[in-house]
Amino acid sequence: MAVAIAMCKLQYMVRAGTLKGEVVEEEALNFEELGLDPRLTRALLKKNIIKPTPIQHKAIPLILEGKDVVARAKTGSGKTFAYLLPLLQKLFSESGGPRKSGPSALILLPTRELCHQVHSEISSLLEFCRVQVMVVQLLSDMSVQDMNAALAGPPEVVVSTPACISGCLSKGVLQVSSVQDSLLMLILDEADLLLSHGYEDDLKNLVPLVPRRCQCLLLSATSRLEPLGNSTSLSLHHGLRTAQPPFMNRSLDHRVISTITLQEITCSFDDKLLYILALLKLELVQKKVLIFVNSIDMGFRLKLFLEQFGIRSAVLNAELPQNSRCHILEEFNAGLFDYLIATDDNKGRDQKSNDKPKKNTKYLRRKLDKEFGVVRGIDFKHVLTVINFDMPSSPEGYVHRVGRTGRAYNTGASVSLVSPKEEKIIEEIKRILGDNGGNDMSNYIAPFPLLTTNAVESLRYRAEDVAKSVTRFAVRESRAQDLRNEILNSEKLKAHFEENPRDLDLLKHDKLLSKKAPAAHLLDVPDYLLDSVTKEARKMVKLSRAAMRINKTTKRTLFNKGFGKSRDPLKTFTAKGRSWKFKRNGNVGRRKRREGKMTS
Numbered sequence: 006m007a008v009a010i011a012m013c014k015l016q017y018m019v020r021a022g023t024l025k026g027e028v029v030e031e032e033a034l035n036f037e038e039l040g041l042d043p044r045l046t047r048a049l050l051k052k053n054i055i056k057p058t059p060i061q062h063k064a065i066p067l068i069l070e071g072k073d074v075v076a077r078a079k080t081g082s083g084k085t086f087a088y089l090l091p092l093l094q095k096l097f098s099e100s101g102g103p104r105k106s107g108p109s110a111l112i113l114l115p116t117r118e119l120c121h122q123v124h125s126e127i128s129s130l131l132e133f134c135r136v137q138v139m140v141v142q143l144l145s146d147m148s149v150q151d152m153n154a155a156l157a158g159p160p161e162v163v164v165s166t167p168a169c170i171s172g173c174l175s176k177g178v179l180q181v182s183s184v185q186d187s188l189l190m191l192i193l194d195e196a197d198l199l200l201s202h203g204y205e206d207d208l209k210n211l212v213p214l215v216p217r218r219c220q221c222l223l224l225s226a227t228s229r230l231e232p233l234g235n236s237t238s239l240s241l242h243h244g245l246r247t248a249q250p251p252f253m254n255r256s257l258d259h260r261v262i263s264t265i266t267l268q269e270i271t272c273s274f275d276d277k278l279l280y281i282l283a284l285l286k287l288e289l290v291q292k293k294v295l296i297f298v299n300s301i302d303m304g305f306r307l308k309l310f311l312e313q314f315g316i317r318s319a320v321l322n323a324e325l326p327q328n329s330r331c332h333i334l335e336e337f338n339a340g341l342f343d344y345l346i347a348t349d350d351n352k353g354r355d356q357k358s359n360d361k362p363k364k365n366t367k368y369l370r371r372k373l374d375k376e377f378g379v380v381r382g383i384d385f386k387h388v389l390t391v392i393n394f395d396m397p398s399s400p401e402g403y404v405h406r407v408g409r410t411g412r413a414y415n416t417g418a419s420v421s422l423v424s425p426k427e428e429k430i431i432e433e434i435k436r437i438l439g440d441n442g443g444n445d446m447s448n449y450i451a452p453f454p455l456l457t458t459n460a461v462e463s464l465r466y467r468a469e470d471v472a473k474s475v476t477r478f479a480v481r482e483s484r485a486q487d488l489r490n491e492i493l494n495s496e497k498l499k500a501h502f503e504e505n506p507r508d509l510d511l512l513k514h515d516k517l518l519s520k521k522a523p524a525a526h527l528l529d530v531p532d533y534l535l536d537s538v539t540k541e542a543r544k545m546v547k548l549s550r551a552a553m554r555i556n557k558t559t560k561r562t563l564f565n566k567g568f569g570k571s572r573d574p575l576k577t578f579t580a581k582g583r584s585w586k587f588k589r590n591g592n593v594g595r596r597k598r599r600e601g602k603m604t605s
């Protein structure tokens with residue numbers, strides 16, 4: 006075991022070295038030297054972004070030159086800034102020119118979560134740059150009136166999904182002539198997904214309208230892009246260039262960024278709850294933790310199980326209202342809770358058939374959102390561990406899931422719980438990841454070294470006892486309860502939160518769902534249950550946590566700053582109208598002024 010721990014330490018060091026190697030290779034130029042406007046480089050500095058990532062190195066100069074670019078780079082490698090920075094630079098140089106009848110740039114993404122993320126990213130860059138560029142988000146669930154209002158102006162940048170844009174074009178909300186007259190840049194982010202997974206028809210409506218002068222950018226973490234550029238007949242007239250960091254080539258397509266430690270635990274399907282309890286309760290993995298499951302029911306089963314041991318989590322899934330999903334992501338990113346259980350996007354679509362509510366059940370009937378997705382592209386902040394409670398169905402899914410940690414220059418770890426039925430998929434993943442033709446161990450999936458049989462067995466009795474109490478009925482009740490809570494949060498309070506965005510912080514998504522309070526004796530693991538090896542492993546994880554300077558001071562700070570119970574909007578809310586007991590804070594006024602000027 007001691008050897009295993011030492012190996013684990015060594016693995017971290019080797020990975021850091023590999024990353025360093027990659028960075029050194031690409032360190033030649035800084036952002037100014039790439040030709041970026043000083044306003045943008047200053048904005049990046051304020052965001053603590055100092056040196057370009059390899060894909061930014063490659064893509065930014067090409068885009069500034071006006072080339073059509075197909076950019077591919079591993080997950081978390083900074084593709085978003087690779088296109089946002091040159092886009093904004095171009096818009097800055099356009100400002101003051103003749104008034105246009107339509108948007109200058111269209112950014113298309115596969116999911117609403119990504120639209121929200123990119124819209125926030127671009128808005129925050131503009132805020133730091135102090136430049137007025139109007140950026141709007143168009144989403145399928147907006148009313149025609151809201152869409153018309155968003156497009157009045159018109160905005161310089163529209164961030165949307167292909168389905169929404171196609172709808173806008175067919176309803177006449179977006180005028181064909183204005184697109185043809187104004188569009189200068191079309192950006193397809195997560196392009197392989199946009200172009201090959203059911204969004205083709207929506208794009209077909211748009212592609213013929215793309216004018217010849219329009220610069221097209223396609224970005225993805227996979228290599229299936231060049232043929233796609235042709236298959237959509239996109240008007241790529243500007244000397245198509247492929248931008249990719251030198252260490253990424255076709256055969257290594259599915260590789261994971263080398264700063265992520267990949268590990269597995271083999272166990273029976275029934276023991277998965279026991280094993281995840283051991284990992285989390287014995288603190289053998291670093292927080293924050295993102296846990297992937299393959300169905301919404303499994304997500305709630307896991308949540309109910311963990312909360313009986315005092316481990317609070319939130320479940321993110323396609324069933325929730327859009328506002329709630331965005332808010333869960335914001336809270337998790339802000340560090341307000343440590344454990345997030347997520348179903349992934351493909352499964353969300355599949356679940357239409359699998360998870361259909363049966364007649365006479367108490368399920369709330371609600372459609373799953375087709376445009377939901379958290380695996381592709383979502384930038385979870387500071388996730389240190391990704392756990393595959395259920396294995397994904399493909400190697401590509403695995404790469405995108407584990408890519409939610411170790412983003413940009415950070416390190417991360419992934420632990421997969423593999424049951425006998427999932428051996429086939431893990432073997433396939435290993436075969437594909439291992440196809441590196443050298444001694445590079447960075448994509449090697451190693452056994453998880455810190456968990457002993459003794460440690461697991463010490464928790465078995467408690468785990469099995471609690472698992473029995475998490476019945477199918479309890480899962481369904483909780484799922485419905487959670488949905489009711491979130492709809493209440495999302496709809497009834499929407500008006501209030503538009504005016505008081507900071508109050509959103511008071512809505513917790515990791516609250517208890519179980520009707521039974523956790524038993525006191527399950528909240529702590531008594532010392533006598535732990536063997537000396539597990540104690541040592543826990544110490545090591547704590548030490549490395551301290552070394553990474555992760556502490557609790559950033560957590561729940563909003564709650565500590567005078568936002569006590571008396572300011573809980575759920576307690577002060579009255580459905581009669583806006584008779585709020587508390588005043589608006591200064592930030593809101595500032596934010597509203599800003600939004601009025603720059604974004605919608």
Ligand SMILES: Nc1ncnc2c1ncn2[C@@H]1O[C@H](COP(=O)(O)OP(=O)(O)OP(=O)(O)O)[C@@H](O)[C@H]1O
Pocket residue numbers: 053054055056057058061078079080081082083084085086225226381382383384408412413414
């Ligand atoms: N040059 C940089 N230095 C440090 N951090 C950066 C840099 N560029 C981007 N980042 C940060 O890296 C994170 C990941 O970036 P981004 O979401 O653009 O990755 P991505 O390549 O699009 O990933 P995915 O393939 O998963 O969509 C973000 O938090 C972003 O702010």
